[in-house]
Amino acid sequence: MKTMQAVRIHTYGGPEVLKYEEAPLPKPGPGEALVRVHAAAVNPVDWKIREGYFKGRVNHSLPLILGWDLSGVVEATGSGIEGLKKDDEVYSRPDIARDGAYAEYIVVRETEVALKPTSIDHVHAAAIPLAALTAWQSLFDAAGLSAGQKVLIHAAAGGVGSFAVQLAKWKGAYVIGTASNRNQDFVRNLGADETLDYQTTRFEDVVHDVDVVFDTIGGDTQKRSWKVLKKGGILVSIVGPPLAEEAAAHGVHQASVFVQPSATQLTELAKLVESGTLRPIVETVLPLSEARHAHELSQTGHTRGKIVLRVV
Numbered sequence: 001m002k003t004m005q006a007v008r009i010h011t012y013g014g015p016e017v018l019k020y021e022e023a024p025l026p027k028p029g030p031g032e033a034l035v036r037v038h039a040a041a042v043n044p045v046d047w048k049i050r051e052g053y054f055k056g057r058v059n060h061s062l063p064l065i066l067g068w069d070l071s072g073v074v075e076a077t078g079s080g081i082e083g084l085k086k087d088d089e090v091y092s093r094p095d096i097a098r099d100g101a102y103a104e105y106i107v108v109r110e111t112e113v114a115l116k117p118t119s120i121d122h123v124h125a126a127a128i129p130l131a132a133l134t135a136w137q138s139l140f141d142a143a144g145l146s147a148g149q150k151v152l153i154h155a156a157a158g159g160v161g162s163f164a165v166q167l168a169k170w171k172g173a174y175v176i177g178t179a180s181n182r183n184q185d186f187v188r189n190l191g192a193d194e195t196l197d198y199q200t201t202r203f204e205d206v207v208h209d210v211d212v213v214f215d216t217i218g219g220d221t222q223k224r225s226w227k228v229l230k231k232g233g234i235l236v237s238i239v240g241p242p243l244a245e246e247a248a249a250h251g252v253h254q255a256s257v258f259v260q261p262s263a264t265q266l267t268e269l270a271k272l273v274e275s276g277t278l279r280p281i282v283e284t285v286l287p288l289s290e291a292r293h294a295h296e297l298s299q300t301g302h303t304r305g306k307i308v309l310r311v312v
């Protein structure tokens with residue numbers, strides 16, 4: 001049996017259950033490609049799945065390779081593949097129900113992959129798919145954000161937030177972002193018109209009449225967000241479905257987004273990177289063998305931009 005190095009879990013639990021070890025080399029089936037992973041980004045969903053948070057929602061079998069964000073090179077293609085060929089440089093947010101990208105190789109469906117932006121390296125390309133697709137699908141597909149609208153983006157310095165600020169500005173929106181003191185300048189440099197230090201200012205005291213709230217925090221932050229919306233506005237959450245009754249009581253709309261793979265949107269995002277409109281922010285790069293440390297960092301909840309594992 002051919003093998004590769006990968007980071008797997010054999011049981012759910014803390015960062016110590018991550019094992020850097022040999023795993024079977026996967027083979028592409030019809031409509032799939034085998035990709036040599038050069039870099040894999042770390043997302044909070046990785047440690048949530050590691051902890052068993054998705055048990056019952058996604059049918060994983062163990063051992064499981066974590067990590068659903070990657071940039072790499074096509075090594076081989078299965079039958080029926082038309083848009084990809086060996087040696088294409090690609091990036092992807094693959095299906096989280098299957099083995100992930102903390103590995104030397106991954107099998108992905110053609111529908112989940114696009115050519116990576118040529119102007120950046122694999123480490124920076126790997127930082128894009130999951131977080132940028134989430135921001136795109138939340139702001140544009142769910143909220144229908146348009147030019148001239150006002151949007152409040154919570155956790156604007158994080159993985160999703162740092163893309164959301166840039167995408168909202170590209171659309172022509174007025175952007176208000178929340179972050180701690182250390183990230184105020186950082187979020188402004190991403191393009192935000194206003195920033196708020198959530199640790200010293202209650203955002204609902206100073207923000208009013210926004211068209212869209214992008215909730216990446218949930219809980220109390222979500223509850224306090226209703227009142228900053230103008231009538232007919234929308235609260236979009238990626239962390240917990242907002243209650244329809246609360247939305248109705250405030251005369252606004254609500255939506256909950258769970259990011260979906262999209263080759264088409266990845267191609268649009270690649271164009272924005274090539275034109276210099278969109279910039280992935282990578283705060284930390286670690287070797288694949290240090291996935292455990294990467295999870296510990298991600299779980300602090302204070303990552304600026306992204307953490308990426310270098311595989312090649």
Ligand SMILES: NC(=O)c1ccc[n+]([C@@H]2O[C@H](COP(=O)([O-])OP(=O)(O)OC[C@H]3O[C@@H](n4cnc5c(N)ncnc54)[C@H](OP(=O)(O)O)[C@@H]3O)[C@@H](O)[C@H]2O)c1
Pocket residue numbers: 043044045048130131134154155156157158159160161178179180181182183198216217221237238239257258259298301302303304305
């Ligand atoms: N539904 C989906 O499809 C989907 C997709 C992607 C992510 N998510 C979820 O969305 C959440 C955010 O993901 P992410 O990748 O952006 O996480 P992340 O990169 O780990 O977010 C870290 C950021 O959160 C900020 N932060 C922490 N507490 C805050 C608060 N109370 N108010 C404002 N900012 C705060 C931190 O800023 P400071 O350091 O300045 O405090 C830091 O920059 C996670 O729970 C993730 O699982 C869901």
